[in-house]
Amino acid sequence: MRRVDAWVTYLQVAPLSLVFLLFLVVPIATIVVVSFFDYSTTQIIPAFLLQNYEELLLSPVTWQTYLQTLEFTVITWALTLAIGFTIAYYLAFYVRSATWQTVLFLVCTIPFWTSNIIRMISWIPFLGRNGLMNTALLKMGLIHEPLEFLLFSDFSVVLAYVHLYTLFMVVPIFNSMMRIERSLLEAARDAGASGWQTLWNVILPLCKPGIAIGSIFVVTIVMGDFVTVRLMSGGQTASVGLMMMNAMSLLQYPAAAANAVVLLLLVLLTVGVMMRLVDIRKEL
Amino acid sequence: MARKTNGQGREWGRRKVLKGAAGFVGAAVGSGVIGAPMIWAQNNKNIVLRQCGTGVSAFNEIAEKAKADLGFTLQMTALDSDAVVQRVVTQPNSFDIGDIEYWMVKKVFPAKTLQAMDTKKIKYFDKIVPIFTTGKLKPDSVIAQGTAPSTVGFVEGKESTTFAKAPTQWFTMIPTIYNADTLGIRPDLVGRPITQWKDILDPKFKGKTSILNVPSIGIMDAAMICESAGIMKYADKGNMTKAEIDKTIEFLIKTKKEGQFRAFWKTFDESVNLMASGEVVIQSMWSPAVAAVRSKGIPCVYQPLKEGYRAWGGGLALAKHLSGSQLDAAYDYINWYMSGWVGAFLNRQGYYSAVLDTAKANMSADEWGFWMEGKPAQKDIMSPQGKLMEKAGTVRDGGSFYDRMGAVSCWNAVMDEDRYMVQKWNQFIAA
Numbered sequence: 277m278r279r280v281d282a283w284v285t286y287l288q289v290a291p292l293s294l295v296f297l298l299f300l301v302v303p304i305a306t307i308v309v310v311s312f313f314d315y316s317t318t319q320i321i322p323a324f325l326l327q328n329y330e331e332l333l334l335s336p337v338t339w340q341t342y343l344q345t346l347e348f349t350v351i352t353w354a355l356t357l358a359i360g361f362t363i364a365y366y367l368a369f370y371v372r373s374a375t376w377q378t379v380l381f382l383v384c385t386i387p388f389w390t391s392n393i394i395r396m397i398s399w400i401p402f403l404g405r406n407g408l409m410n411t412a413l414l415k416m417g418l419i420h421e422p423l424e425f426l427l428f429s430d431f432s433v434v435l436a437y438v439h440l441y442t443l444f445m446v447v448p449i450f451n452s453m454m455r456i457e458r459s460l461l462e463a464a465r466d467a468g469a470s471g472w473q474t475l476w477n478v479i480l481p482l483c484k485p486g487i488a489i490g491s492i493f494v495v496t497i498v499m500g501d502f503v504t505v506r507l508m509s510g511g512q513t514a515s516v517g518l519m520m521m522n523a524m525s526l527l528q529y530p531a532a533a534a535n536a537v538v539l540l541l542l543v544l545l546t547v548g549v550m551m552r553l554v555d556i557r558k559e560l
Numbered sequence: 561m562a563r564k565t566n567g568q569g570r571e572w573g574r575r576k577v578l579k580g581a582a583g584f585v586g587a588a589v590g591s592g593v594i595g596a597p598m599i600w601a602q603n604n605k606n607i608v609l610r611q612c613g614t615g616v617s618a619f620n621e622i623a624e625k626a627k628a629d630l631g632f633t634l635q636m637t638a639l640d641s642d643a644v645v646q647r648v649v650t651q652p653n654s655f656d657i658g659d660i661e662y663w664m665v666k667k668v669f670p671a672k673t674l675q676a677m678d679t680k681k682i683k684y685f686d687k688i689v690p691i692f693t694t695g696k697l698k699p700d701s702v703i704a705q706g707t708a709p710s711t712v713g714f715v716e717g718k719e720s721t722t723f724a725k726a727p728t729q730w731f732t733m734i735p736t737i738y739n740a741d742t743l744g745i746r747p748d749l750v751g752r753p754i755t756q757w758k759d760i761l762d763p764k765f766k767g768k769t770s771i772l773n774v775p776s777i778g779i780m781d782a783a784m785i786c787e788s789a790g791i792m793k794y795a796d797k798g799n800m801t802k803a804e805i806d807k808t809i810e811f812l813i814k815t816k817k818e819g820q821f822r823a824f825w826k827t828f829d830e831s832v833n834l835m836a837s838g839e840v841v842i843q844s845m846w847s848p849a850v851a852a853v854r855s856k857g858i859p860c861v862y863q864p865l866k867e868g869y870r871a872w873g874g875g876l877a878l879a880k881h882l883s884g885s886q887l888d889a890a891y892d893y894i895n896w897y898m899s900g901w902v903g904a905f906l907n908r909q910g911y912y913s914a915v916l917d918t919a920k921a922n923m924s925a926d927e928w929g930f931w932m933e934g935k936p937a938q939k940d941i942m943s944p945q946g947k948l949m950e951k952a953g954t955v956r957d958g959g960s961f962y963d964r965m966g967a968v969s970c971w972n973a974v975m976d977e978d979r980y981m982v983q984k985w986n987q988f989i990a991a
Contacts, residue, residue, distance in 0.1 A: 319649065337987045344990070406838050424767055427839070428823045510823025510834075511773045512816070514990035522989075525642050526775075526982055 304540075311533035320529055328534035338535075341514045342542070348430075348505070348515070349498045352437040356494050357487065359438065360445025364486075365479070367446075368453035381450070388443050396436050396504060403427040403435075428510030436508045437498055444497070445490035452486030453479065488554040492547055499543050607632040607889045612648075613659020614641050616874060616911075617737045621944065622902055630896055632889050648673055648877075657890060658877040663707040663776070663972045665732055665877070670721045674877045676730035678718075683895040684915045685731075689965075692735040692873070692914060693727050697966050706780070706798025706971035709735060709873050734894050735914040737906050738873030740964045744835060744845030744853070745863045756866045757781075757788035760842050766820055770834055770843035773824035775985040777972060780870055781844045782808050784969065788867050798973030802980055809984040813991045824989065828852075835860055847910050850957070851949060862957040868969030869958075875914075907931050908944050912961060934960030 314323040332338050363384065371377050387395065402408050403426040410422040425431050456479065464474045502517025516539050523532040611618075611634055618638040626634045637655070639647065645667055648658050652673035660668065668674065679685045690696055695703040695710030703710060714724040715732055723732075745754050752764070760769050771785075772778050783797040783804075791811050794804055815821065822840050825831045832852045834840045845862065853860035876897065878890055896902075903919025906912070908927060913919045920928050929935035934956055941950040950956075958964045975981055 331983075335983070337983070337990050341990050400833070401837065404837050404839055506826070510770075511826060511989065512821065512823060514986070518989075519986060522775075522982070522986055525640070526978075527642055527646050528979075528982075 307533045307536055310530055311537045313530040313533075315528055315530045320527075328530050329538075331531065332534050332538065337514075338519070341516055341519055344514060345499060345516045348433060348437065349495055351434050352441065352498050353491060353494050355434070355438045356442045356445045357491065360442050360490060361449055361483070361487070363442070363446050364450035364453055364483075365475075367450055368456075384443060384446055392440060393503065395440060396507060399432065399436055399439070399508065400427065403432055428508070428512060430509070430513065432508040433505055433513065436504050437501075440504070441494050441497060444493035445487075448489040448493075449483055449486035452483040456482050484554045485556050488550050488556055491550055495546055495550075496543055499539065499546075605631045607886060608635060609633070609656045609886070609889060609893060610635045610637070610654070611657040611659055611876070612637040612639065612655040613644055613657075614638065614661065614874065617659060617906070619905070621905060625901060626893065626896065629901075630889075630892055632893075634893070652879060653881055656879050656882055656886065657893070658879065659736070659874060660733070660877055661872060661874045661972065662709045662712055662733070663872075663974045665712045666707050666723075667974050669712070669715070669723075669732055669877075672721060673880050674732070675880045675882065676715050676718055676720070676732055677734065677878060677891075677894070679727075679729050679731050681891050682731065682734065682898075684898045684918065687915045687917055688735065688898075689912075689914055689916060691738075691965065692875075697962070701966065704868075704871065704968045704970050705794070705796045706870075706973035708971045709738075709875075733875035733877040734897065735873055735875040736897060736902075737875075737911045737913065738871065738965075739847055739911050740869035740871045740958070740968055741844070741846060742865055742869050742958070743842055743863050744831075744850050745861050746835060746838065746841045746859065747861050748859050749838060749841040754842065754863050754865070757784040758790075759865075760785055761789055761815065761820065765842055766818070767822050768839070768841045769821055770823050770825055770831070770840045771821065772831070772844045773826045773989065775982050776974065776978075777870075778824075778844070779805070779808065779981060779985065780970060780972070782812055784867060784870060786811055788865075797970045799975050800977065800981070802977055805975075805977060805981050805984050809988050812988045816988065816991060851910060855947070855949075864958040864964070864967070868967040869964065870970055870972065871965070871968040872972040905944050908942075910949075910956075912965065916961075930954075930956060932961045934958075934963060 310320070311328055312324050312326070314321040314325050314327070367377055367380055367384075371380060400407075404410070405422045405424065405427070407427070409426060410419075413419045414422065460478055460482075461474060464478050469477065500517055502515055502521050505513055505515040506518055506521075516535065520532040520535050520539075523529075523535065609632060613636075618636045623634045623636055626632075636659075641661065641664065644658070644660055645664050647654060648660065648664070648668045649671045658668075658674060692709045692713055695701075695708055712723050713732055714726075714728045715730045716722045716724045716728060718730055720730070724730075743754070743757065743760060749768075750765070752759075752762075759765075760771075771781050779800070780797055783794055783800070786792055786808055787794060787797070792804070792807055794800060800808070823830075823834060825834060825843070828846065828849055831843065831845055831849045834843060835845070835849070835853045836856055836858050847862055850860050850862045876894060878887070882890055898913075898915045898918060900915075900918030900922040903913030903915055904922035904927075907919050907923060908931065910931070916932070920932075923931075926938040927941065930937040930941050930950070936955050937950055937952050939952050940948055941952075941954070943949045
């Protein structure tokens with residue numbers, strides 16, 4: 277009897293395990309293996325070389341690019357967190373009626389059902405030299421020369437990131453906030469806590485899982501991105517994703533694979549640290 | 561939800577990479593009416609030729625016309641140039657005809673997956689523009705730098721992969737389409753005559769210029785600029801030494817840090833938008849992009865420059881595995897390609913075709929005068945798809961075929977120091 281039970285369990289686990297094995301473990305293992313291969317202009321040569329990693333890690337360009345990517349990640353993370361938290365707070369605690377909460381939540385969400393790329397590209401005519409923003413400012417007499425930093429700059433990259441990814445912060449934080457027992461807030465107030473004290477000592481700690489989940493989304497997406505950087509910086513700024521792109525377009529797959537492995541380790545490390553700080557599983 | 565949006569981003573990215581690729585350009589369907597001139601063999605209806613190559617010359621119309629005239633089916637697959645190189649080398653049985661560029665020939669022919677063509681079977685061989693045979697457009701021309709087509713046009717024998725110095729009986733590739741590239745400008749916004757490559761460095765255009773971010777071509781545009789500005793002189797812009805690459809990239813980084821560039825473009829549409837929106841007023845461009853800007857009613861000139869053009873060319877090569885009736889069909893196709901209809905079709909897009917006489921016979925005198933002789937158009941000039949390209953009275957930028965192709969300074973190339981160059985180029989983009 278017990279034996280049959282064990283079989284049933286294995287059967288139940290099998291589909292998911294197979295999916296993971298086929299679509300997660302095998303591809304990543306392949307990337308790791310290829311990252312040690314040699315390559316020429318037209319061929320990938322099976323081998324076991326550390327050269328790809330050496331070339332990658334010893335080049336100042338790599339470090340510069342990783343720093344740049346990390347810088348974008350940190351700035352985007354901080355901004356999306358601040359904005360996302362504020363929006364979630366407003367939705368969860370200021371809006372009283374459940375209907376309005378749903379309506380406003382949808383207002384936040386629906387734009388995110390449109391294509392990622394369309395939302396990004398829409399900024400280009402808006403921010404351009406002869407774009408809406410500059411034209412408006414010029415007409416109002418606030419500036420005399422078009423502002424060049426608005427487009428094809430680090431500013432526009434971060435702006436697009438924040439616009440694209442704030443929702444990933446809003447949703448989990450809002451979710452955490454909705455789970456907070458309202459009586460806890462009343463208790464805090466009864467005990468004489470000010471609004472800020474309640475926010476800092478009660479709400480914020482209880483939102484930690486939401487913040488952690490949102491942060492994982494934002495950080496992993498921004499670190500792996502290449503489209504946003506390329507389009508919004510006008511190709512003037514590098515990112516780790518773009519480095520891989522460039523290598524791949526020249527058939528230097530092993531070099532790109534090595535870079536992917538390094539990036540994966542870095543992202544895993546970051547996520548690991550976040551999980552360390554907040555035990556998501558326990559808090560859910 | 562989160563995953564989904566993320567996924568969309570990636571999918572788009574992948575599509576972008578294969579841009580211009582768009583997958584299959586379907587072959588013609590109804591073969592019922594083959595009333596076309598029966599000069600071509602019609603006993604090969606069951607033959608399918610798979611052509612794979614860059615999108616430049618993969619036109620639906622050509623596949624349809626081939627089906628009608630020749631009877632066999634032509635399947636065209638368009639890939640980006642790097643993917644073509646890879647496919648030709650690593651999957652030699654996945655295609656029958658490679659539609660590749662001359663600089664690629666240098667890379668792929670030694671891999672022994674292509675076969676040389678017998679010039680005796682090429683009907684119009686003697687009429688091919690001499691750029692592709694002797695290398696000299698006119699008897700007194702000098703062969704330009706870079707991977708000039710004539711330098712990789714012939715091999716020493718049928719089985720050889722050594723490029724011959726002079727024409728032999730064994731042709732590596734039939735030229736199909738080529739052109740001369742230069743800088744595009746917005747004549748209404750530059751406010752001064754543009755005559756040299758170095759004009760892109762004018763402080764007046766600070767933050768209003770762009771070059772393309774395709775390393776192998778971008779570096780050559782950069783070299784044209786460096787040489788024009790007197791920064792350095794190259795022995796061969798198409799095959800730089802490490803020291804030359806270093807110095808060129810150093811110069812690019814300095815120029816970038818000074819804020820001379822507004823953006824670096826990678827795809828056709830980006831270059832069109834940069835120009836049309838006025839973000840840049842002078843930049844590297846491809847000729848169809850200039851036409852696209854003009855079709856929006858915005859003035860744009862493909863400016864001829866004193867130092868000359870950077871040229872490129874593509875052609876058709878035969879896969880090694882072709883034999884028997886398939887090989888015959890491939891030769892039929894090649895001979896048909898050069899018999900005039902396709903040439904006229906390509907010339908009308910603003911490209912050049914390999915055999916001029918036959919193309920001329922398929923074009924009106926006015927069309928020929930405008931596209932090839934640099935004469936003002938008598939009537940409105942239409943594209944093969946029936947779209948207005950130029951109004952009556954216009955003269956083609958750069959003038960006649962001989963003015964343009966005679967002023968080629970270098971050809972698109974692949975350098976021996978390719979790998980090093982790309983590393984340095986990444987450094988420039990990251991700087």
